[in-house]
Amino acid sequence: MTRPELLRVDKVTKAYPGVVANSDVSFAIAEGEIHALLGENGAGKSTLVKMIYGLVKPDAGHMSLRGAEYAPAEPRAARAAGVGMVFQHFSLFEALNVAENVALGMENPPPMKALAGRIKAVSAEYGLPLDPARMVGDLSAGERQRVEIIRCLLQDPKLLIMDEPTSVLTPQEVDILFKTLRQLAAEGTAILYISHKLEEIRALCDAATILRRGKVVATCTPRDRSAREMAELMVGAVLTPPARAGGAKGAVALEVVGLSVASPIPFGTSLKDVSFAVRRGEVLGIAGVAGNGQDELLLALSGEVRAGREAVRMDGVGVGDQGPNERRTLGLVSAPEERLGHAAAPDMSLVENALLSGLVRKGLARRGFIDWAATEDFAATVVRDFDVRTPGTDVAARALSGGNLQKFVVGRELSQSPGVIVINQPTWGVDAAAAAAIRQAILDRAAGGAAVVVISQDLDELLEISDSFAALNEGRMTRPRPVAGLTIDEIGLMMGGAHGMEVAHHGQ
Amino acid sequence: MPMLRLEKRPSPSRFWQGMTPVLAVVLTMIAGGILFAALGKNPVEAIRTIFWDPLFNAQFASYSRPQLLVKAGPLILIAIGLSLGFRAGIWNIGAEGQYIMGALAGAAVGLAFYPADHWFLFPLMVVAGALGGWLWAMVPAILKTRFNTNEILVSLLMVYIAQNILASMSLGLLRNPEGGGFPGSRNLSQYPAASNPELIAGTGMHWGVIAAFMAVIAAYILLQRHILGFHIKLAGQAPRAARFAGVNPTGLVLLCMGISGALAGLAGLFEVAGPAGQISIDFNVGYGFTAIIVAFLGRLNPIGILLAGLLMALTYIGGELAQFMLGLPAAAIQAFQGMLLFFLLAVDLLSNYRVRFGARAEAA
Numbered sequence: 027m028t029r030p031e032l033l034r035v036d037k038v039t040k041a042y043p044g045v046v047a048n049s050d051v052s053f054a055i056a057e058g059e060i061h062a063l064l065g066e067n068g069a070g071k072s073t074l075v076k077m078i079y080g081l082v083k084p085d086a087g088h089m090s091l092r093g094a095e096y097a098p099a100e101p102r103a104a105r106a107a108g109v110g111m112v113f114q115h116f117s118l119f120e121a122l123n124v125a126e127n128v129a130l131g132m133e134n135p136p137p138m139k140a141l142a143g144r145i146k147a148v149s150a151e152y153g154l155p156l157d158p159a160r161m162v163g164d165l166s167a168g169e170r171q172r173v174e175i176i177r178c179l180l181q182d183p184k185l186l187i188m189d190e191p192t193s194v195l196t197p198q199e200v201d202i203l204f205k206t207l208r209q210l211a212a213e214g215t216a217i218l219y220i221s222h223k224l225e226e227i228r229a230l231c232d233a234a235t236i237l238r239r240g241k242v243v244a245t246c247t248p249r250d251r252s253a254r255e256m257a258e259l260m261v262g263a264v265l266t267p268p269a270r271a272g273g274a275k276g277a278v279a280l281e282v283v284g285l286s287v288a289s290p291i292p293f294g295t296s297l298k299d300v301s302f303a304v305r306r307g308e309v310l311g312i313a314g315v316a317g318n319g320q321d322e323l324l325l326a327l328s329g330e331v332r333a334g335r336e337a338v339r340m341d342g343v344g345v346g347d348q349g350p351n352e353r354r355t356l357g358l359v360s361a362p363e364e365r366l367g368h369a370a371a372p373d374m375s376l377v378e379n380a381l382l383s384g385l386v387r388k389g390l391a392r393r394g395f396i397d398w399a400a401t402e403d404f405a406a407t408v409v410r411d412f413d414v415r416t417p418g419t420d421v422a423a424r425a426l427s428g429g430n431l432q433k434f435v436v437g438r439e440l441s442q443s444p445g446v447i448v449i450n451q452p453t454w455g456v457d458a459a460a461a462a463a464i465r466q467a468i469l470d471r472a473a474g475g476a477a478v479v480v481i482s483q484d485l486d487e488l489l490e491i492s493d494s495f496a497a498l499n500e501g502r503m504t505r506p507r508p509v510a511g512l513t514i515d516e517i518g519l520m521m522g523g524a525h526g527m528e529v530a531h532h533g534q
Numbered sequence: 535m536p537m538l539r540l541e542k543r544p545s546p547s548r549f550w551q552g553m554t555p556v557l558a559v560v561l562t563m564i565a566g567g568i569l570f571a572a573l574g575k576n577p578v579e580a581i582r583t584i585f586w587d588p589l590f591n592a593q594f595a596s597y598s599r600p601q602l603l604v605k606a607g608p609l610i611l612i613a614i615g616l617s618l619g620f621r622a623g624i625w626n627i628g629a630e631g632q633y634i635m636g637a638l639a640g641a642a643v644g645l646a647f648y649p650a651d652h653w654f655l656f657p658l659m660v661v662a663g664a665l666g667g668w669l670w671a672m673v674p675a676i677l678k679t680r681f682n683t684n685e686i687l688v689s690l691l692m693v694y695i696a697q698n699i700l701a702s703m704s705l706g707l708l709r710n711p712e713g714g715g716f717p718g719s720r721n722l723s724q725y726p727a728a729s730n731p732e733l734i735a736g737t738g739m740h741w742g743v744i745a746a747f748m749a750v751i752a753a754y755i756l757l758q759r760h761i762l763g764f765h766i767k768l769a770g771q772a773p774r775a776a777r778f779a780g781v782n783p784t785g786l787v788l789l790c791m792g793i794s795g796a797l798a799g800l801a802g803l804f805e806v807a808g809p810a811g812q813i814s815i816d817f818n819v820g821y822g823f824t825a826i827i828v829a830f831l832g833r834l835n836p837i838g839i840l841l842a843g844l845l846m847a848l849t850y851i852g853g854e855l856a857q858f859m860l861g862l863p864a865a866a867i868q869a870f871q872g873m874l875l876f877f878l879l880a881v882d883l884l885s886n887y888r889v890r891f892g893a894r895a896e897a898a
Contacts, residue, residue: 330777351780362778371772381764382779391761398759 029056038087047073065237080104110178120163167194197518224253276306279477311492328360357445372424380405412437429456584852600738608801610843612825615797619790628689630822631696632667636799637806639666644728667799675791730808742804
């Protein structure tokens with residue numbers, strides 16, 4: 027089967043100060059092809075698609091679209107040429123409705139009524155039900171993604187770029203998205219699909235280009251390769267899964283009883299009657315699509331949001347009304363999802379950021395006076411033990427790459443000999459080797475007797491490290507179940523199924 | 535392609551953080567010189583009159599030099615207090631009102647004992663002065679923490695209330711009974727137990743100046759070595775990270791507003807018992823507002839504020855001298871002082887950005 031070539035990228039190079047993001051990258055996509063772009067975080071996938079979408083200009087090399095020279099100066103030019111993109115992080119206004127958001131992304135939006143009609147038509151055609159009159163702030167993450175997809179489809183794209191689209195979806199929603207993408211491909215639209223989820227790529231994609239450190243290291247047909255083979259091509263090394271000791275579990279260290287708190291975040295999700303218990307040595311994995319109460323649960327456990335005294339208990343003592351430092355004194359450490367601005371202060375040095383949460387448990391101040399020497403030692407220890415790549419501990423947190431800052435933040439918490447660990451998205455944005463090291467460190471702390479709560483949107487990660495599994499859905503939490511014996515379908519249902527989308531592809 | 539580009543630095547430049555105030559002063563001298571030249575004055579002479587003559591001119595220095603500390607003292611004392619709040623993102627704009635209320639409270643205590651001669655009277659007045667300023671600052675602080683009002687607006691409006699109380703007091707309750715009906719209180723500088731005299735003749739040094747120096751040292755230690763100073767900086771830079779670190783936002787507002795109010799009140803008390811001598815309708819001359827400029831000119835850093843306070847005092851004294859000697863209009867002097875802040879804020883971006891000339895470098 028030979029299809030006409032749509033896009034050709036030829037020897038494209040892009041360098042940023044200190045790092046070559048893309049070096050001599052070449053590949054081609056045919057019309058109607060679903061092409062995967064595969065690589066670890068930092069391999070250069072994002073830079074490459076930003077060049078195709080006109081957000082970044084290549085330093086060297088050129089691109090052609092249907093044989094004609096293609097060099098979009100800005101996204102508007104890319105859209106005019108028929109290239110659409112759905113970003114990982116949505117650019118939507120929560121206080122506006124769906125149709126208004128779609129109109130904001132268009133050059134010449136039609137009258138609102140006509141646009142609403144077109145949105146309904148397109149969403150029905152592609153099995154993506156969406157009510158144009160609903161406020162975006164009230165939509166689930168999956169529904170927000172549909173807004174972005176439909177915004178692209180209304181422009182009738184020849185090439186649709188999707189950046190990590192499934193990270194916000196339940197397994198059932200992923201199935202529905204794949205049906206939509208296959209339908210688009212059958213109609214001749216090419217899809218450039220960025221992901222590091224290998225099984226998805228094997229299920230969906232016709233071809234794959236694998237990037238490592240800015241270079242194309244392999245091209246393959248995903249169906250013909252195993253996920254492990256592709257992973258090793260991505261990483262360039264043989265991977266070893268984390269080792270875990272199936273030791274006996276101790277007494278209950280963290281107990282949450284009927285926890286209900288209002289979200290302090292605008293358009294956030296309030297927690298509703300959340301209950302669970304974690305024993306010493308146990309890892310509880312909490313899954314859920316983003317925005318279902320994960321941030322709120324972390325805030326309530328860390329002490330940044332207070333609840334009733336008995337709603338949160340540590341070793342049987344009620345701490346629900348205590349602040350973060352009181353809970354740290356009792357042995358609880360926490361790592362929020364957002365690194366810059368929440369877990370770390372962007373403009374402060376790593377030493378100051380080590381003090382930020384290490385003050386209490388590491389005894390970094392005496393009578394209020396800071397022991398800077400001890401703080402520097404602590405920061406240096408974290409940098410060394412967790413392989414944080416930085417010129418020194420006196421650089422500002424914002425100067426670190428996302429993955430390195432993540433290693434620092436998680437390392438800072440895990441290095442405080444904690445009794446209870448609460449982490450939201452422990453390996454978000456770090457490369458595979460570092461992710462494995464972080465997971466191993468978490469398992470080591472559990473083996474040492476810590477009770478661990480890991481909140482993550484990465485199901486593979488949760489299944490790898492958790493003893494028991496629960497899911498958050500619209501602020502409610504399912505009862506934790508042992509991981510052993512859980513099927514992916516059961517997990518999907520725990521996460522809230524497909525939000526009423528099962529009907530979408532009926533009869534197709 | 536633009537010929538001039540800004541590039542964000544990965545970390546703020548320490549060199550430029552220190553150099554920007556110097557560069558701002560130099561640029562102010564150049565732009566001010568052009569302004570003075572446009573007004574038909576010799577720019578070199580005008581700049582010299584402002585910056586040099588108050589300190590070193592044989593004719594004026596004996597009067598001007600002590601004035602430097604007299605004027606810098608309250609500016610530094612108030613600016614130190616304000617800078618702590620500004621660092622934490624708490625904007626007390628009403629130091630002028632807290633200064634007035636501190637002076638009124640302190641003077642009222644002193645006058646209440648008139649003419650008794652107690653050793654504890656002046657210390658008591660100091661406490662009352664700090665308390666007066668603190669109470670006045672608690673109004674915007676509590677309104678903010680309880681009802682989420684905007685402290686900028688409330689603290690500023692409280693200044694006008696304080697000014698009216700000042701007028702009412704100097705006409706009524708605190709008016710000198712032996713003053714022949716003229717507005718204004720008894721002169722505290724002629725009441726030894728309640729006065730804040732010049733401690734070393736010819737220097738302008740009084741207790742307020744000493745308090746200002748002590749505040750500089752205390753603030754420096756607080757910000758460099760104490761966990762409270764760290765939390766103040768953290769709250770200003772990353773409020774959510776501060777909550778993660780266990781900082782209580784309500785407590786921080788009360789603390790920062792309280793400190794800045796108390797220091798402003800102290801400045802008012804030292805002024806009314808010393809250089810000003812009495813409560814009068816026009817007692818306040820804008821130290822509370824100028825201190826905001828001093829705080830930023832000093833980059834919210836205690837040592838910087840010390841230098842900025844001295845520099846600002848110098849432009850006031852030199853400005854008066856230039857008005858008197860060269861006939862420069864007062865508005866030109868004010869414009870000159872305004873330029874200083876303007877240039878400081880403008881060149882401030884050098885510490886976070888790099889300026890690149892020429893077109894963007896394209897890789898071959």
